[in-house]
Amino acid sequence: MSTIDTASTGQNPAAVIVLAAGKGTRMKSKTPKILHEIGGRSMLGHALKVARELAPQRIVAVIRHQRDLVAEHIAAVDPEVLTADQSDVPGTGSAVDAGLEVLDAETPVRGTVLVTYGDVPLLMVDTLREFVAHHDSHGNAVTVLTADHPEPGKYGRILRDERGEFAEIKEFKDATDAERAVSEVNSGIFAFDAAVLRDALSRVDTDNAQAEKYLTDVPRLAREAGHRVDALKMTDYMELEGANDRVQLAALGHYLNQRTLEMHMRNGVSIVDPATTWIDDTVELEADSTVLPGTQLHGRTRVAEDAVVGPDTTLTDVIVGRGAHVTRTHGSDSELRAGATVGPFAYLRPGTVLGEDGKIGTFVETKKATIGRGSKVPHLSYVGDATIGENSNIGAASVFVNYDGVAKHHTTIGNDVRMGSDNMYVAPVTVGDGAYSGAGTTVRKDVPAGALVLTEGKQVIVEGWVQEHRPGTAAARAAQAAQDSDRDDHA
Numbered sequence: 053m054s055t056i057d058t059a060s061t062g063q064n065p066a067a068v069i070v071l072a073a074g075k076g077t078r079m080k081s082k083t084p085k086i087l088h089e090i091g092g093r094s095m096l097g098h099a100l101k102v103a104r105e106l107a108p109q110r111i112v113a114v115i116r117h118q119r120d121l122v123a124e125h126i127a128a129v130d131p132e133v134l135t136a137d138q139s140d141v142p143g144t145g146s147a148v149d150a151g152l153e154v155l156d157a158e159t160p161v162r163g164t165v166l167v168t169y170g171d172v173p174l175l176m177v178d179t180l181r182e183f184v185a186h187h188d189s190h191g192n193a194v195t196v197l198t199a200d201h202p203e204p205g206k207y208g209r210i211l212r213d214e215r216g217e218f219a220e221i222k223e224f225k226d227a228t229d230a231e232r233a234v235s236e237v238n239s240g241i242f243a244f245d246a247a248v249l250r251d252a253l254s255r256v257d258t259d260n261a262q263a264e265k266y267l268t269d270v271p272r273l274a275r276e277a278g279h280r281v282d283a284l285k286m287t288d289y290m291e292l293e294g295a296n297d298r299v300q301l302a303a304l305g306h307y308l309n310q311r312t313l314e315m316h317m318r319n320g321v322s323i324v325d326p327a328t329t330w331i332d333d334t335v336e337l338e339a340d341s342t343v344l345p346g347t348q349l350h351g352r353t354r355v356a357e358d359a360v361v362g363p364d365t366t367l368t369d370v371i372v373g374r375g376a377h378v379t380r381t382h383g384s385d386s387e388l389r390a391g392a393t394v395g396p397f398a399y400l401r402p403g404t405v406l407g408e409d410g411k412i413g414t415f416v417e418t419k420k421a422t423i424g425r426g427s428k429v430p431h432l433s434y435v436g437d438a439t440i441g442e443n444s445n446i447g448a449a450s451v452f453v454n455y456d457g458v459a460k461h462h463t464t465i466g467n468d469v470r471m472g473s474d475n476m477y478v479a480p481v482t483v484g485d486g487a488y489s490g491a492g493t494t495v496r497k498d499v500p501a502g503a504l505v506l507t508e509g510k511q512v513i514v515e516g517w518v519q520e521h522r523p524g525t526a527a528a529r530a531a532q533a534a535q536d537s538d539r540d541d542h543a
Contacts, residue, residue, distance in 0.1 A: 065184050066110075066163035066246065068103040069151035072096050072126075072170030073116035073138040078297040084118045086170040087125055088295070090305035091312060092332025092350055095295065096122070097129045098173035104130055105177040106166070106184070112136050112154050113170065114147045143264030144240070145256045152250060161246040164188060167267070168241050171294040174308060175241070179286055186284050187243035193279030194248065194271045196221065197241040199289035207237035208268060210283055218283040221268045236285065239292035242267065248274050308333065324362075341372075356390070370400070373408070386418075389425075407442070421452075424467070436460075437479065441467035447491070448473045466501065 076085020086096040093101065096113070103111050112134040115122045123135050136154040138147045148167055155161045164184060168175065179197075187195040196218070198210045206224040209231050213219045221238050222231050252273040258265050275281045286292070295301040312333055313326045320339030323329050328345045331337070336354040343349070344362030351369040355361055358375040365381045372378060373390040383400030391409040394400065398412050403420035406412055410423050413430035421435040424442035429435055433446060437454040440446065444465055452463050453476055461479035465471070469483055472491040477483070484501030493507045519528045 065106060065108045065166040065243065067155050067161050068106060068108045068111045068166045068168060069148055069155070070096070070099050070103055070111065070113045070133075070168050070170050071144060071147045071151075072099075072113045072122060073147050074171065075117040076171070076296065079295075079301075080297075084122055085295070087122065088298075088301055090173060090295075090301065091308040092334040093173075094125065094129075095173040095301075096125065096170040098333070099168055099170045099175070100126070100130050100133060102175055102177045102180060103133075103166075103168065106180055108166070110134060110155055110161070112151045114138050114151045141258065141265050142262070143258070144267035145253060145265035145269065148249070148267055149253050149265070152246075152253065156250075160250075163246060165244045165246045165249055166242070167244065169294065171296075172239075172241070172292060173295075174291045174293060174304060174311075176291060179288075179291055180241075183241070183284055183286075184243055187282070190282055191280060192243070192282045193245045193274045194281045195243040196271065196281075196283045197239040197243075197286055197292070198236050198283045199239060199286045199292055200235045201237045201289045202235070204232075204235055204237045209234040210236040210238055212236075212283075218271075218281055221271060223266075223268065237289075237292075238268065239286070240267075241292070242270075244270070245279070248277070248279055251277070329362075351384075365395070401436075438463040438465065438477075440465040441469065441485065443467060444469040445471065447471050447475060447489075450475045451477070453478045 072086050074085060079085045079088065087094045100111065113126050114136045116138040119137060126133050126135060134154050136150040138150045164187060166180065166184060183195065183197050201207060208224060209222045209227055211219045211222055211231060211234065224232065249270060252270040255273055256265050256269045260266065271281045290307055293304060295304050309330055310326065312331050313323050313329060316331065316337050317323050321337045322342040324343065325345035329343055330348045332350045334352055335349045338355065338357040340357040341355045342360045344360065346364040347362035348366045350367065353367050353370050355372045356374040359372045361367065361372060361378045363380065365378055367378070368384040370383050371387040373388055373392060375390055376388045376392040378388065379395035381395040381398045381400065385402035386400040386404035388394060388406045389408045392406045394406065394412045397415050399417040401417065401419035404418040405422045407423055407425035407427065409426050411428040411430060412418060412423070415432050416429050417434045419436040421438045423429065423440045426443040427440050429446045431448045433448065433450040435452050437460050438452045444467060450471060454460050454463065463477045463479045464482040466483055466485035466487065468486050470488045472489045472493060474492045475489055476494040478494065478496045481495055481498055483495065483499040484503065486502045487499045488504045489495065490506040493505055495505055499505045518531045522528050
């Protein structure tokens with residue numbers, strides 16, 4: 053048996069090739085299949101994340117279909133990932149050949165090359181670490197990752213000899229009925245010695261029914277050259293599942309979500325109803341935080357200890373501080389500091405910052421608003437492009453009038469301010485510390501500290517207007533009946 057170059061050591065491959073060239077016609081989408089999302093990342097994003105966690109020297113993604121769109125996404129996810137364009141020759145062997153060519157462009161790769169797929173988003177880094185470690189420690193030239201599948205379908209079958217050693221990969225279309233009865237399947241994920249891979253690919257042809265260059269020919273060629281070829285069986289077949297249509301995509305998303313929820317619960321997070329809770333892979337939850345039913349947490353949301361989120365709450369890229377409570381709220385790109393309370397039925401738009409022990413209450417909308425420690429906007433208000441100081445109170449049904457039809461303007465409210473209900477703040481305007489306002493006030497000019505601001509208008513009453521101008525209506529009849537009753541009482 054030939055000696056194998058194992059320049060990579062331990063659990064870190066020298067390089068990872070991620071195959072991401074497929075079109076995915078069954079997805080029936082203008083978006084490339086690998087860019088469809090589950091758990092807060094594209095399927096390709098999951099694959100690249102795991103590849104990066106393996107700490108290889110280099111990663112290359114092989115692309116073809118809608119290459120510019122996919123390349124742009126790769127650059128956003130991980131700018132250090134190289135890209136390679138698959139040639140017109142179809143097949144996984146051709147794709148790996150293209151990836152290897154890019155990896156070898158400056159210095160030929162030495163050691164272990166791992167091949168994964170951009171549409172297999174459930175693979176866990178621990179599985180791949182164990183896989184690469186097995187490959188290196190056994191001195192293998194080729195190792196294939198396999199699994200026992202309850203519904204093997206048209207997967208290639210793993211055939212073993214009488215000693216249980218790997219013998220070959222038999223494609224479904226070429227397998228006998230007895231071979232198709234085998235439940236152990238080829239995941240398509242391989243670890244290769246780079247030199248063996250390079251040599252074998254140069255000898256793989258397209259002399260088959262599909263006229264494709266098959267990567268699965270490499271194990272046979274490596275064995276014929278006297279190298280050690282092996283197979284490692286994984287414990288959870290779901291990790292190798294891919295998505296070819298939206299039904300499968302939803303199934304993978306559900307599985308990933310359940311795995312994510314279980315991880316958080318085992319780490320000390322209370323998730324009251326996992327069946328109605330969705331948490332992205334990118335979300336951070338501290339121990340002793342609580343997530344109530346009907347809640348979705350997306351993006352870079354972070355929830356600190358003793359905070360309670362939900363029920364019926366959707367947060368995207370929101371920081372929830374220690375001990376904060378968020379109820380029936382939709383929010384994005386916001387920060388809620390320790391002890392803050394939000395909701396129910398609040399809408400937090402980007403740029404909202406709520407200080408410690410502050411309150412954003414029922415039917416309140418905020419945008420680009422900084423609300424200081426202990427300050428409250430309890431109900432039925434809009435606060436946009438504003439700064440509110442500490443320990444101030446904004447009365448019900450208040451509106452920060454920030455838009456003049458052309459540009460947005462800022463409102464500043466000081467500390468310990470008490471504002472009445474139904475106030476309008478016509479920006480730009482400043483209300484000084486300790487100021488008060490009366491109900492129904494329209495603040496058009498700056499208010500000095502400690503002042504009371506009022507808008508007084510004469511109340512006008514025109515008696516009999518309804519009967520004269522709205523005759524025959526229910527209101528007119530009610531008014532007439534009330535007047536008649538008053539006259540009778542008076543008599």
